[in-house]
Amino acid sequence: MRSLAGLLHRRGSASTAKERLRLVLIHDRSTLPPGAMEALRDELIEVISRHVEVDRGAVRLEIAQEGRTQRLIAEIPLKKRNTPLSDDF
Amino acid sequence: MNGRVITVTSGKGGVGKTTATANIGAALASIGKKVVCLDADIGLRNLDVVMGLENRIVYDIVDVVEGRCKLRQAMIRDKRLEELHLIPAAQTRDKNAISPKDMQRVCDELRKDFDFILIDSPAGIERGFKNAIAPADEIIIITNPEVSAVRDADRIIGIVEAEQKGPPKLVINRINSDLVERGDMLAVADVLELLAVDLIGIVQEDQAVLVSTNRGTPIALEPRSKTGQAFRDIARRLAGEQVPFTRANGGGFLGRLSKLIRAGSKKDA
Numbered sequence: 001m002r003s004l005a006g007l008l009h010r011r012g013s014a015s016t017a018k019e020r021l022r023l024v025l026i027h028d029r030s031t032l033p034p035g036a037m038e039a040l041r042d043e044l045i046e047v048i049s050r051h052v053e054v055d056r057g058a059v060r061l062e063i064a065q066e067g068r069t070q071r072l073i074a075e076i077p078l079k080k081r082n083t084p085l086s087d088d089f
Numbered sequence: 090m091n092g093r094v095i096t097v098t099s100g101k102g103g104v105g106k107t108t109a110t111a112n113i114g115a116a117l118a119s120i121g122k123k124v125v126c127l128d129a130d131i132g133l134r135n136l137d138v139v140m141g142l143e144n145r146i147v148y149d150i151v152d153v154v155e156g157r158c159k160l161r162q163a164m165i166r167d168k169r170l171e172e173l174h175l176i177p178a179a180q181t182r183d184k185n186a187i188s189p190k191d192m193q194r195v196c197d198e199l200r201k202d203f204d205f206i207l208i209d210s211p212a213g214i215e216r217g218f219k220n221a222i223a224p225a226d227e228i229i230i231i232t233n234p235e236v237s238a239v240r241d242a243d244r245i246i247g248i249v250e251a252e253q254k255g256p257p258k259l260v261i262n263r264i265n266s267d268l269v270e271r272g273d274m275l276a277v278a279d280v281l282e283l284l285a286v287d288l289i290g291i292v293q294e295d296q297a298v299l300v301s302t303n304r305g306t307p308i309a310l311e312p313r314s315k316t317g318q319a320f321r322d323i324a325r326r327l328a329g330e331q332v333p334f335t336r337a338n339g340g341g342f343l344g345r346l347s348k349l350i351r352a353g354s355k356k357d358a
């Protein structure tokens with residue numbers, strides 16, 4: 001069992017190390033250069049927008065880890081259909 | 090006989106590859122396996138001194154590859170364990186003196202006479218590392234619970250997987266339980282979660298390792314040493330025994346750890 005002092009210290013430097021490593025390993029494992037995510041995000045939005053209206057500000061693109069497998073996860077909210085009718089209608 | 094070629098590697102230097110190779114080799118030999126340790130760190134040989142066999146070197150691996158001697162002549166038999174042997178690296182040459190093909194040829198020869206061929210890999214991911222993993226059936230990765238060692242281990246795991254060597258097994262070396270308890274050292278479970286590979290050994294930080302290395306006597310041969318026991322446990326796991334990971338070498342978060350290990354072994358089944 002962990003000591004009380006150990007529990008209080010849970011946010012010691014080890015948790016910082018783990019979090020930093022978690023992030024750096026995502027990039028090390030990825031064949032996608034760090035700067036390429038932004039470009040990929042913009043291009044995805046552009047392609048999808050040709051077919052359906054996208055809520056651009058809310059698009060999220062990230063690399064998720066499952067064991068040693070990486071998965072590109074995109075969350076692309078669509079604009080609501082029920083926009084108010086314009087005045088001249 | 091059809092021996093298993095197991096390469097011990099790490100990416101980062103100084104994490105304990107050579108010590109682990111010498112100790113796992115000694116531990117395997119002490120349970121009756123025929124073992125040869127092969128030092129692949131050409132130009133920076135050290136397995137000979139760690140095993141305490143440095144005074145008996147006549148020929149080395151480069152002499153074998155270049156045909157100056159027979160394989161048997163380069164093999165040094167350990168003075169304590171009949172079944173333990175060493176093939177030293179050359180000290181005055183560089184990594185380019187041998188090729189991955191040479192290593193494969195030498196190891197194919199050794200497979201006939203030994204149960205285990207343990208290769209001590211140099212640090213890095215260059216030629217020497219490629220030589221070391223080329224003949225491997227299995228890979229053991231040594232790491233320390235420390236950011237740069239874990240990061241390098243992750244790179245090596247990626248390369249080993251790309252080379253289709255199968256999933257490597259991890260040894261976490263130099264765990265300091267006090268630091269883990271204080272929250273200032275990555276716990277075994279943290280490292281396993283980050284690297285997502287199977288564990289084969291946990292070795293505590295122990296000053297007695299320095300002492301045994303000073304003497305050239307692998308700590309695995311000291312029956313009362315906990316660290317020696319940790320290496321003997323690794324050897325038994327390699328030999329196919331189910332050896333539980335105990336609290337004594339766990340270092341915190343035991344519940345999560347055993348869960349992770351169970352999940353890992355289920356994956357294997």
